[in-house]
Amino acid sequence: MNIIKSFRRFSWLGLALFGLAGGVGVMAQEAIEFVASAPKVVAVGEAFRVSFSVNAKADHFSGPKIEGFHFSGPMLSTSMSTQIINNQVTQSASYTYNYTLQATEEGVFTIPAATVTVKGKEYTTDPVKIEVVKGQNESARANTGQVEDSQPGVKAEDLFVRVELDRNQVFKGEHIVATIKIYSRVNLARLGEMKMPSFSGFWSQEVMTPAQVNLERTNYKGQLYNMGIIRQTILVPQQTGTIKIEPFELECFVNVPSQRSRSVFDDFFGDGFFGSYETLSRKLVSPPMEVKVKPFPVSPPPGYTGAVGNFSVSANLDKTTVKTNEPVNLKVVIKGNGNLKLIDLPSFRFPADLEVYDPKVKDQIEAGLNGISGSKTFDYLIIPRFPGSFEIPSWSFTWFDPSAGEFRTFTTNPMVIEVERGENDSEATVMSAPGRENIRFLGQDVRFIKTETPRIRPTGNSIYGSKGFIFSYIIALLIFVLGILMLHHRFKSQADQEGSRYRRASSVIRKRLAKTRSHLAKQEHELALESLIKAIWGYLGDKLNMDQTMLNRENIREMLEGKNMSPETILDLEQLLDNIEFLRYAPGQSVADYDTLVTKASDLIMKIEKSYRRS
């Protein structure tokens, strides 16, 4: 049904196409568009066309009320096209209402809105502004161009290029839009090679490069020109002072009426009909431009890294409480308009125990006529490996706001990540082989100064080599020698003492024995025994150089053995002592016993003396 209806509707158009389509296809009805088009700038006396197009058949068209122009119209022209792609049928139709206008005076005129009614709905165009400039006798020249054409080439004011800046006084880092334009009043054949300025001293970013230069009528200094934008570039000055922009160079090919083979035939047919044109090459150079880059009105605060523009900054953690080994994201977004591309990585001072990876940097930056705008996002991936509370210290971002002429700073609050021990943390530790890790050194510095009060002494007071040092050695040696001498003396005198006692021993005992005998003769047995014992002990004491109190039998035996006394002598001595003891406690024996004892004693002494002499 739908198809049949469509057939009827477009039956006068290519029926055959639909036949080929084989009854397949869905018709796509486009949205209705109603637009007005008109040149922006016209010259007085020039005839031009204003058209209103709608892409569907209009039930009713009410044209605008045109004032300030001579006009005729509207004339309706229609065009249709049908496309079949993969059995998809697309139809488009265009209904255009054309007016032909002619300007009568200079000024800016507005063509008001036109209205159409399609299927009961009304559509309106926007009003169109048309600027009318002083007439330029192009059309006249075209008709009667004899005089003009006789002049060869193209005048400088008829064809030139310019580099236009939206402003020429900026702060360092503030953007400028440079537009390279060609202005022409001649018949431009094509553009040749071009040499772009290098824009040294600027960071530059191309905004738009049309593949084909579209010429547009424009009013330049009150004259009508065809203007084409060749290139638009955003410039960000990188230094202060006056920066020159080098000229832009362009080679153009211009069609001018041929002069050489002008014949009556050519004149008759007029310009261009039989191609009696000549193509001339012109090299165009733009006038040089200067940009004055002002320094910042105030000195930049510390930590300023060169951002200029108008920004808004945010820095957020996605989580503040995590378990160990769980990732946390820190997202820093710098949004706004300015030299976003030159913004460095944020200089966060992360706690050393957090594992922080290099941030993922995402640029969403567009260069437009308002400069460079968009956002720059830094995504930090943080993995806490240890439980605890970690504070990321505050971070500041400073930029210069050229519109306000001052620096602005955004400062984050310190962000705290609370890390709890994960459930499988111990496992993870075991997994990662050696759980212990080396201490990471964060910096190096000299060790701290000594604060304990030292012993400060005069310089160069060296003990070694000093007089006192040498003197001490000498004194030590002297005392040593003195000590040895003293000891030697003492030993000598001691030895002398011993020697005299030793020598006197035999004479002493002889006297004592004589005394014993005299006691015996007087029959004083007790006294005789007493003196005999005294004599023997005294002798032993003198001979062995021992005190009387130290003497006892064991001592004497040892000492005598030490002096190589023969065992018989020692045995005799002991027997003698035994006999004396016996007599002391059992008195009343014969006198002869006492006499033998004394004789025995004197014999023994003789023996001992002999053995001493031998040794």
Add this chain to the structure above:
Amino acid sequence: MNRIIISFISFILFLFAFIPSRANTGEPELLFQKANQLYLAGDLPAAREEYLKILDAGLESAEVYYNLGNTCYKMGIIPSAILYYEKSLVLNPRDEDTQFNLSLANELIVDKIEPLNRFFINRWIGSLTNLLGTDSWALISLITFILALASFVIIYGTRRLAIKKALLLCAILLSLMSVSSLLLAHKSHRALNVTPSAIVFAPSITAKSSPDNSGTDLFVLHEGTKVRITDQVGNWVRIRLADGNQAWIPADSVEKI
């Protein structure tokens, strides 16, 4: 016998009179405290002035040199820092902090000199010498000498064989110690006074083959490098680098330790 021992003890006490008694309240100590406070407050130039006042008064101590070295290090005057650390090590060769800071400061100088590989015994003797200062070695030598003599006296005086044997061993060991530490003291004294080390202070100095400007250029030294001065002719000193190279440089380009 007792008299001899008493006289030895009094003699050793007499030796200790050589060491000046400690006084913490004197003017240099106050200067030291003041300089430390300035250092803590971050006013390094003022702290340096105060420390230098102590040195200008003809006084010294390892701690003053050490703190002065730290101050110069923080101020970025590396050659001075090295000089003062070296001076501190002369007085207190075993201070770990000073050794650490000196090695840090040496990281920052330009010249890198590979020390000559010395015979191991020489190396041992060298490190033994550096174990203590000259004075400590001298004192050790003197004290061991006295003890050795005392041992000999006792050996002579006693009659007991066991004591004689033990003391004889002791006395021999003490004598050896005395002689060797006297030698070490001598070596250390010589190293400081006869062939002193010095730190290059000129930012860049060309070492010549002879003690005048016409000499052949041998090598270039930069500030902070340690050299040993082996001779002096006029305003020129003969230097020896750790790698054994020798040359002449102007005397005013170095500062003796």
